[in-house]
Structure formats: structure tokens, C-alpha cells
Amino acid sequence: MNAKKSLGQNFLQDRSAVEHIAGLVPEGSPLVLEIGPGRGALTHDLARRARTFCLLEKDDALFPIIRGMIGGTNHPSFFPFHGDALEFDFERLWREPGLPPDTPLVVAANLPYNVASQILFRLLDLHRRIPRMALMFQKEVGLRLAALPGTKQYGNITVAAQNNYRVSIELVLKPGAFRPAPKVDSVVALFDRRERALACAGGADELARFHRLVQACFQHRRKTIENSLLIEGARIPFPGLGTREGVARALSAAGIDPRTRAETLPPERFGALLTVLEAARMKGDGKA
Template sequence: MAEKRTDTSKKHKARKRFGQNFLTDQKIIDQIVATIAPKREDNLLEIGPGQGAMTLPLLDRVDQLNVIEIDRDLIEILNSYNKPNLVIHQGDALNFDLDLFHPPIRVVGNLPYNISSPILFHLLEHRDKVIDMTFMLQKEVVERMSATHGSKIYGRLSVMMQAFFEVELIFVVPPESFDPAPKVDSAIVYLTPLKTCKVDNIKLFEKVVKAAFAHRRKTLRNCLKSLITQEQTSIDLSQRAEMLDINAFITLTQDYEKQDQN
């Protein structure tokens, strides 16, 4: 099987428009699979299987594996493995209805850097259908996702992810683990939906968070002046957004919603 994977990799040149960087380091592949720890009956969905570096070992461990791949040439390579428990869906992961995969599902994947955030936000909106998610992302993105308030890299992505998920950076993957090698480090992140979520209205929460971080050097009073005033909230608006923890943003959204309803 390893020989077959090497042969097919010569036929396919990584495409920049799809953000393709193929994982080739077997040690890293084994570590990722160990992190996922798939069980035979797991309802597993892989986004962007590429040439099958993670797909093949996962297929050995589950009864069925659904994958979403946009590149038809790669689908041809995946089909060539003749794996009866592999179900391939051609298309863009951003446009797929997760109900097609009979949730709840476990989601895994090496996400292209250029669309990682849109995919994360798409899955956030459908987190009730997800058990957990294990992704390889640009290390900088994972660090921002897991950053704590008060940090320079704490921002909109940090708040949006941590308000809905437990976020854990598992390990770092160096550029030489890929072909072609990216110019940055990658990292494995493990996400599990919070058992109790305090956010009632995602759209309003996202609106407040986005506005709060729109101008990082300005205070919340300036950033949120079109939404809420100091008289309408107990949160100190003389601070910058990066100083607020997740609960403070939830309180801000609740206070804004009260004004919005009046």
C-alpha cells in the first residue's frame, strides 16, 4: 500500500488554488491517528483527504469513512485504492449539509490554510452535529484559537472558538513533514463542543465580537459606540477588547440584546 501511495503522488502536482500541501511524514501521520483514536463504529468525516495519507490508516480502523474532496484528480487517486469502506463526496466542504453524514459525527482533516477560518465558522454553526474535531492547521491559527485574554494574539477567532469549544493545541508539525513544504509550522488542534454554552444568539454574539476587535488599538467605548454605551452595561468599556474574557463578551452581548429589543 505504501508503494501505491508513492506512485500516485508522482501523478499529482499540488495546486496552489486549493492550498494543497501533502503530509508525507509517517511518524506525524501515526501521531495524528493516535490523537484521533478512532473506534470501529465511529461516524468519521475527513475534510480534504488529499492523496490519502491519513485516509488509508483511518480506513483500517473504522467500518466506514466519509471524505469530502474538491479536487477531481485526487478523487481518482482515492478511488484507485479500491477501499469498500471509503465513501467519497466531491465538492466544497463549506457547502455540504452535515445531515448527509447522519450526525453526530467526528470530523478530522488537514485544512487548507486559505479556507481554514471559514470552515471552522461553518462547523461552529453546526456544532450540535459534532462529537469532536481534530484538525491540522497553520500553527499561528491554532495559537490564536487557544490564546487567553490579555495576549496580543487573542482576538475574534479566540473568542468565537472558545465560547463554543474546548480548544487544545496537541503538537506542532514542521514544514518538512509536507510536500511541498509550507513556509510555516503547522499544528494539530483538538476541539470538543462545550457541554453547556452560554451564548443564546450566535449572530448577535459574532456581531459584538467582530465590532469589538475591528480596531484593536481603540477602546471598547469607541469600537462599540454604535451598539452599546457604558450606561447600558456593567462591562468597563474603557478597556481594549483583548482584555475581556469570554464571559465578559457574553455579558456584553446580553446587554446589547436588551437594548436591541427596546
């Protein structure tokens, strides 16, 4: 079956890569999800490591094929889902198998590169329930995820990912590892959850505000963080960022030099700024 460009499909065919990726999923994992199994290169290897195995496939033609592939192995607890990872109700992964909501989920995926970042942000929202992920990205995105402060790859997505996970590049794959071959190299990134968040440990609403704050700080990479926040302040849900005085006060309280650029700050500094702005938001006086 031919790959569909509209779905960003590039099917993995390198057996050594398959074994490496599957090996990142602990044997006997209580719940494993594969997103976008495609032709099933990874699927059998992942299923063997899972007590409950779920897959999520968007492609109308591939879904019945992959469902039959695993269904025919008599896996004791197999749940195939037909849908889009950008819209899927992930609660179904626990609800439909009848698993306790605190059952840890391991995710493995060769993500479609055209929507990989959007899917990642949805998974990051579930960090309390996902201790490990092995995800494939185009190399440029993968390097950004694992980047260090002060490097050109370091940015908004880095801080978002590293807030709750240690991110490492486990494997680099050349285009020939796929059919059809993409035009770029690919990487497998391993996400291991931290014991505690580096910057934001709040709930879903606070995490969403944190992501918007960090995005605003990186929106104008050539500008200082003070000027970036002045430009973007009206679009962030925090009071006091509409004036230079308010921005300067918030940065000072967070221990951040206003002349600094966002790419030099570790995630913890963004966390300090969030703490200051959250306190001002709760007081409702617009003063950090």
C-alpha cells in the same frame, strides 16, 4: 500528482504525525469526516476508526483516486463526497448514510490554509453535532485559536472557537513534514466540545449575531471596547449601539469597564454583553 497552489495543497508525509492525528479520533467513532484528504496520507488510518467514514475532496483529479483507494478496502460504510467545504451541505453526512441526525460526528482535516478559518466557522455552527475535531492550521492561526485573554494572539477567532470547545495544540509540524513544503510551521489543534457554552448557547441566528458582536469588539484593537462599539455599532444587528450613552449603558449592564480593550475580556464577558443586547433587541426599545 503535483499539488495545486490554487487549492492551498500541502500534502502531509510524516508518518508519525499521521499516527498522532489519527489517534485523536476515538476507535469505533460512529461517523468520521475527513476534509481534503489529498493523496490519502491520513485516510486509511481514519477509516479504520470509523463505523461510517465520509470524505470531502474538492480536487477534480484527486477525488476519483481517493474514492477508489478506500472503496477498494471494502469499508462497510464509506461515503465519498466531491465538493467544496465552503459550500457543501453537511446534512448529507447524516442523510445519505441513513444515520439519525443526532449521530455524533468527528472531523479530522489537513485544512487548506487559505480558507481554513472560513471552513472552521462552518464547522463551529455544527457544534451540537460535533463533539471532537482534529484540525491542522498554519501555526499562527493555531496559536490564536488556543490563546488566553490578554495575549497578542487572543482575538475574534479565539472567542468563537472557545465558546463551545476546549482548544489545545497537540502537535507542531515543521515545513519538511509536507510536500511541497509550506513556508510556515503548522499545528494540529484539538477541539473537545464543552458540556456547556462559555458565552453563547443560542441557536444559529443568535450565534451569528454573537460572532458579529465579537468581531466588532476586536475590529479596532488599539481602541477601548466602548470606542470600538461606537464605530461599528451601526453594522451590528442590535439597537442602542449608535450612541455613546447606549454603548455605555450596555457595557455597564454587562459588568464591563468601557475603558477595557477587547483582548483582555474572557469569552464569558462577551456572553454577558450578548445577553444584555439580546434582551434589548427582544424588547425593541433600543435600551440595554
